[in-house]
Amino acid sequence: MVGALAAGVPLFGPGIEAAELTALFPLLTFIIIVFFGSYLPLKGAIPGIAATGGALLVSLWGVADIATGAGPRHETLLTFVEGVAGEGVTLTFGILIDPLAILMLTIVSLISFLVHIFSLGYMNDEGEIDLPRYYAGLSLFTFSMMAFVFSDNLLMSFVFFELVGLCSFILIGFWFREAGPPSAAKKAFLVTRFGDYFFLIGVVAVLGTFGTAQFAGSESFVTIATEALETGATEGMTTFLGFGEQAWITVIGLLVLGGVLGKSAQFPFHTWLPDAMEGPTPVSALIHAATMVAAGVYLVARMYGFYVLSPTALSIIALVGGFTAFFAATMALVKQELKQVLAYSTISQYGYMMLALGGGGYVAAVFHLTTHAIFKALLFLGAGSVIIAMHHKENMWEMGGLRSEMRVTYLTFLAGSLALAGIFPFAGFWSKDEVLYETLVHGLGGSPVLLVAYTFGALAVVLTGFYTFRMVFLTFHGEPRSELAEDPEPVRWNVKFPLAVLGVLSVVAGFLNMGVLKDIIGEENLFLHEFLDGVTMDADLDAAGLSAHHYAEVLESNFAAGYEVAGLSPLGPGALATVLAVVPVIGAWYLFRGPDVDPVMTKLGGLRTLLMNNYYQDEYQVWLATGVTLPIAKVANKFDQGIIDGLVDGTGGVSLFAGERFRRIQSGVVTNYAALLTLGFLLLVLIFALVGGWI
Amino acid sequence: MLIELLVAVTLASALVVFMAPDRIAPKLATALSLLPLGIVAVMWTQFDAAGNALRAGGEPAFASTIEWFALGQYTIQWQVGVDGVSFPLLALTVVLTTLAMVSSWTPIDERQSQFFGLMLVMETALIGVFTALDFFLWFVFWEGVLIPMYFLISVWGGPRRKYAGTKFLLYTNLASLVMFVGLFVLVLGLGGSLTEISLPAITQALEAGELGSFAGIEADTLRVVAFLLLFLGFAVKVPVVPFHTWLPDAHVQAPTPVSVMLAGVLLKMGTYALLRFNFTMLPDVAADFAEILAAVGLISVLYGAMLAMAQSDLKRIVAYSSISSMGYVIIGLVAFTPHGMGGATFQMVSHGLISGLMFMTVGVLYNTTHTRMVGDMGGLADRMPITAWIFVAGAFGYMGLPLMSGFVAEVLVFIGAFESTVIAGAPLFTAGAMFGIVLVAGYLLWAMQRTLFGPFELETDYEVGRAPLHDIAPLAVLLGLVILLGVQPDLIYEVIQDAVAPIVDSAGESLIVSTDSLSEIGGELL
């Protein structure tokens, strides 16, 4: 293939033409494992690795195809529900492969592949039972995410979005024999289901409004909406409840956003994510880096052409994102468990992606999604390695000094941490900086809301650097603070290999899109930007309404969001971001470097308590469920049993009672019957006499 | 003649089973119930109905008409036939009966020949309900369902079986009376224009505007009165809040296989009749009352879900959530859109499968644990993994998980209801009803977490082990069907669409968009 590239011969087609295999491989694996899992060697790991490896190859081939001019591919695969001619929508499953989709497919298959390999070390080597269920869950998870990624319409997205939720339920609750994991699984599903409730209304509203839920093409709802606003041609669009077009688009956008906030764990739906740490660590890596949490942000990117039509929706996205980035980072400051810190950093990092999307930085968001997938998967797998070594102890205060015993883990974890903190030139620096830069220039262009969001984002950079390196120093530096830490269990190749791959990628992935240096190296050398813009493709991605360029154009149109770009070199903000990132790292080094670490965070006092308790967010949500809904249900039940059923039983009761009394005239004494007979006859005569007028 | 054969074979099987000794009755009855299943399978391959059986131009499949006797001016006929609405329900009936019989092998341990004989009698009557097109015939079958059901509940049921059985019988029978009066209001109003009381004849006469006045009451009033009486009659069967209280009692007391039939098929009789009578015969009245009916559906959805949340008996949970699911059917029907009505019909089938699955699974757990209370057991997934995971799958099906039939049904209902032009403020009603999917997730997840997961706990003096294969098999079959319909809904949705489209069309012209007043409210919101 390389040869063909060099020769300038477009060798495209097979990769993207076969892209559905990325989902079908794992699906097949899932079916195999469900039925034959316990008979397979390694309990289903082998087919899982084969399937995700195959998917990775197909996706990489697809990337190559698009880089050499093929695509986009848009095709209906399966008609789900045939609409009635002229009335009622048709529901289909289709495949849409464009640069965004193929990029995401690559990320998902890569992370899933590495997670499968890591699982050999984390699950098989640790002697876990029920492994077929674990690997079946992973396969189904990968399948759902893949299908979600290449969905060509919103309904299909919803379908697989929900399946992703199911898989997270299965995997988070994998250790169901304990009390914690099933509860966490329930919470994850329930909170995201609450978000999906709004999403489903959004899907239904899109179908009702536009009669189609396609993402791309001239018949897509995105195009219809754009045209309705641009030219006022509203015949393809039916609004409801008397809303105007723009307002209704905003409403739909916000409804769909509900699902996004749920899955991407944005405020106030973030509470499920830290609890989800109850699942096996490789699952956390998969959920956080590439699948479930990424699904939300990916969905906004997927239908970005729709969101750019609504300034209100964009502002809300940016604000929620910026706020979440900051808010989650504050909570990460005080956590004592390794995975908890990472969990809050995930929430925070997805906040950045939302911030970018709301701030008009489509490429920046996708870029950060990419780099974050790599370094967060790395950090989780690294944490998993530490957890193996520590015999499943997660408290960082019992660690320390692991650096010397675990070279590979330490070095790769450090690379991931530098990326997370946004230190030059690691991956996270480039993407986070671009997120902030895009928000800033659009904010300075006349959107003060974005400046507020930017401020949150910039403050979060400081916090990120601090909590990240607090984690690194506590875990790996200083002296061992427990016996376990003095003699950690060694890990095998199946743990080190994924770490090494991801470690290298976290160093180099940033060079995909060196936005800070765009004035120096020229815009055409921003590979990711060019890729997402469809520059490498023969077909016109603008026409399909999927290019970065197209989004920017609509974004700046007055009929749509109406953003303006302030002229500002990226170098200044880049330098600022670097300073903001480096200073707290030094601070963390100063505080946590030594052999005897002072638990300095306890000095925060009441604030620390507040942060440890996550601002009591969980409490109020639990209260909403058990303190509000449940009592209402109980009252309803009382009402039902007492009043409604009481009326029913009462009717029966009155009849019974009346009968009970009435039957007493059946005394069994013949004389009484005779008397009644006589009286009855006399009564009849009397009545006839009265009615007949004899008297 | 396949329908006649179907009825005759099922009834004959029932007689055979009644005479068989108890020892062989379960397997014999199950084997015999494969006959109707086979006949319906043959019918499936030859099914060629077009349109709605009741409306002009509709051609029911396997139709046959035999004059029976004369009743005054009316000819009573043996008139049967199936169309796209009734055929899926017919298929549901025969499938569920066979599976329910297999699931009875374990729990039914006395008077087997009578139990299985009654099940077959009930199947006969249910087949009749879904195929009869003459009102008299239909009514005979309709009432005929109650009798075996009454005995099945009050002989083989739980501790309060007498109460539950009697309540069920009296309540639904009273409702039948109301419904009967309702239909006769129409028949009498139609007067001389009617020579037979077959459903198509009544429908078409009503459509042709033949309804005159009766006993000095205007035709318009008659319509409304008839609609209300019919609705009340069927509302008990569906059941619609507030006529639902017989349902949890009957479900809890009935033996599991009977609950399966009760939830799976008997409730569908109510919605089927609503569709056949109220919405096909009197679409204009239904459209006039659209908001009220939608509100009734909405209340059923939310209130049923709230009640389910307050229960701790697994069977009661599923029973109340059936009320919730039936609310979706009402909302879908009243929308008068292709997907609304089609989705509602699809939901009937889908809910039949899923609720059957849930009840059966609860039954399998009960066979082993001898309790149904959520608090009494925990961590069952450890001892009964297959049953537990099927329970999980069924519960997610109930929550409307995509690629299972419940999702298709619900999403179609939502799509249909959202764009309804009949209901003022349809999107708000739809959004309200959709909140049901959150509530259902809440209580089912809670119940699963408590019973299946966590450390194993259950006080027994015997070893809790896996369920026997014949208990699991029907669950697996049902789960397979749920997933099949979830992935390929067009297997039945196409014929459903074909049959409901004429109703939607007929209502279409007379209906006027009445969203003006609400549009003003909406406009002020933004």
Place this chain on the structure above:
Amino acid sequence: MAVSIEWYLFLSAAIFSIGLFGILTQRNALMFLMSVELLLNAANINLVAFSLYWGNLTGQLFALIVIALAAAEVAIGIGIILTVNRNFDNIDVTEAATMRW
């Protein structure tokens, strides 16, 4: 000289009233049975009287039927009374009241 119809009616009414009084007051089953006989015979007198009055035999025919019926009734009645006697050791009609609800 023919007796006028009123006298027959008076006689019939008197016998009927005596019979009715007997039914309402007697506790002895035999007396009860006799009272019933009186009621029937009161009716018979009416039937025969009107038959004579109208010169029509239908009434007499009915009277014959009633007499036959009364005979049958006595047979059954005495059978019942014997059974009552066997079960309750007396023939007081107010005591044989166990066959109710």
